[in-house]
Amino acid sequence: MPEHQLTMLWHEAGNSHYHDRFVELSKVANLTVMGPKTFQGTTFDPEKFHFPVKLFNSVLSSHWLTFIPSTIAFYREARRADILYVHEEPHSLVAFLSATLRLGRPMYIESSAINLKGNLSGWNVLERFVYKTATKIIPKNHEVADVLHRRGAPRSKISSPIGNGVSKSSFSIVDKSAARSALAQKYPQVSDAFKKGGLVLGYAGRIWQPKGIEILAQLAQELPVTILACGPVADDYLVDTLVAAGVTVLPSLQKDDLRTFYSALDLFILPSLSTKNWREQFGRVCIEAIYCGTPAVGSHVGGIPMVIGASQTFGAGNIEQAKALLTKLSDEAERAEILRWQTAHVDQNFSWKAIAAQVLAVTHLKR
Known part of the structure; x- marks a missing residue:
C-alpha cells in the first residue's frame, strides 16, 4: 500500500467520468479527493462513483472561478x-483560499489557463x-505554460505539462465492419455515407x-472523402453549412x-x-479515437500537437495544408504507421497510468 498522502481538490471530483484518474493515482499514493457536492446545478450521485470522494457543501458554485467551500471539514x-x-485555476477563489491554508507547505496548482x-x-x-505560495504550477x-507566465507565474515554478488521460477500458477497438453496421443500424443516415467509398473522415465535439x-465543409467539397460529424450544436448555421456540403x-453521442x-x-x-479567448486545451477526442484504432490529425493549436504529433497537424484554418495531409493519409499503409506511433505515444504519455506517474514525479512522491 502506498505510504504517501496526496489530497486533490477539484470542482469536478464528483463527476464519475473522471474517476479512472483517481483509481490510478490511488495505486501510487494514499489519495484523498475532495470536491463540491453540487456544481453548476448538478448534484453528484455517490452511487455512480468508481472512487470514494469527499464532497462538501459550497456557495457560489455556479462557476469554478467563484465556488467557496462552506464546511469546516474542507479547511x-x-x-x-x-x-x-x-x-483549479490560480485566479479562482478556492485556489486563493487553499494558498492561505498552505503557507510553507507543499501545494501544486494544475492549470488550463488559455487567456x-x-x-x-x-x-x-x-x-x-x-503563485508566491505554490510549490509548482x-x-x-x-501554450498554457506561456499564458501562466504572462499572468505572473515565475518560469521557475512552471513544471513540464501534464495532459489529461483517457481510459483504455472505455475506448477500445471495435471491428471496423461491425462498427459501421452497428452505427448504420442506429443512425440510418450514415448508411449511404459508408457506400460512397474513399476515405471516411470523422469529427466529434461541439458544432461551434x-x-x-x-x-x-470545404474538405467534403474539394476531396473524395466521406465526412461524419457528431456533437452538441452551439452554432445552428454550421449544421446547415455541413449538410449542404454533404457532411453527415x-x-x-454517449x-x-x-x-x-x-x-x-x-x-x-x-x-x-485559435481565438483571443479560447484554444483547444488538450484534444481528448483524438486519444479516444486512437484507442479505438483510428489515427488522428488536427490543427496546430493548443494541446493538439502534443497529443497526436506535430507532423500530423496543419495550420489552423489552412485548407491547402489540410488537403495535402489527408491526401497523404488516403494511403492505408501510411495510416497504419501513424496509428502505431500514436498508440505508443498516448500509452506512454496520456493513459491514466502515465498521468499518475507524471503527478508522482512532479510532486516528488516516491513509490
Whole structure:
C-alpha cells in the first residue's frame, strides 16, 4: 500500500467520468479527493462513483472561478494534507483560499489557463499570492505554460505539462465492419455515407465556430472523402453549412456510441482554431479515437500537437495544408504507421497510468 498522502481538490471530483484518474493515482499514493457536492446545478450521485470522494457543501458554485467551500471539514483536510494538489485555476477563489491554508507547505496548482481574463494586467493580488505560495504550477500544455507566465507565474515554478488521460477500458477497438453496421443500424443516415467509398473522415465535439467546423465543409467539397460529424450544436448555421456540403451530421453521442463511431472511421480530425479567448486545451477526442484504432490529425493549436504529433497537424484554418495531409493519409499503409506511433505515444504519455506517474514525479512522491 502506498505510504504517501496526496489530497486533490477539484470542482469536478464528483463527476464519475473522471474517476479512472483517481483509481490510478490511488495505486501510487494514499489519495484523498475532495470536491463540491453540487456544481453548476448538478448534484453528484455517490452511487455512480468508481472512487470514494469527499464532497462538501459550497456557495457560489455556479462557476469554478467563484465556488467557496462552506464546511469546516474542507479547511481542516486542506490544511493537514501532506501534499495538496489543487486542480483549479490560480485566479479562482478556492485556489486563493487553499494558498492561505498552505503557507510553507507543499501545494501544486494544475492549470488550463488559455487567456488573461481576470488577471487585471498583473494586478490580481489574490492570483499573485497563489503563485508566491505554490510549490509548482502544472500547465495542461506548452501554450498554457506561456499564458501562466504572462499572468505572473515565475518560469521557475512552471513544471513540464501534464495532459489529461483517457481510459483504455472505455475506448477500445471495435471491428471496423461491425462498427459501421452497428452505427448504420442506429443512425440510418450514415448508411449511404459508408457506400460512397474513399476515405471516411470523422469529427466529434461541439458544432461551434472556434472548433474550425467550416473546414470540414470545404474538405467534403474539394476531396473524395466521406465526412461524419457528431456533437452538441452551439452554432445552428454550421449544421446547415455541413449538410449542404454533404457532411453527415449526427447528434451528441454517449460513450458506447462514441466508441462505435470512432472505430467506424478511417481517420479522425480535430480542426480547432485559435481565438483571443479560447484554444483547444488538450484534444481528448483524438486519444479516444486512437484507442479505438483510428489515427488522428488536427490543427496546430493548443494541446493538439502534443497529443497526436506535430507532423500530423496543419495550420489552423489552412485548407491547402489540410488537403495535402489527408491526401497523404488516403494511403492505408501510411495510416497504419501513424496509428502505431500514436498508440505508443498516448500509452506512454496520456493513459491514466502515465498521468499518475507524471503527478508522482512532479510532486516528488516516491513509490
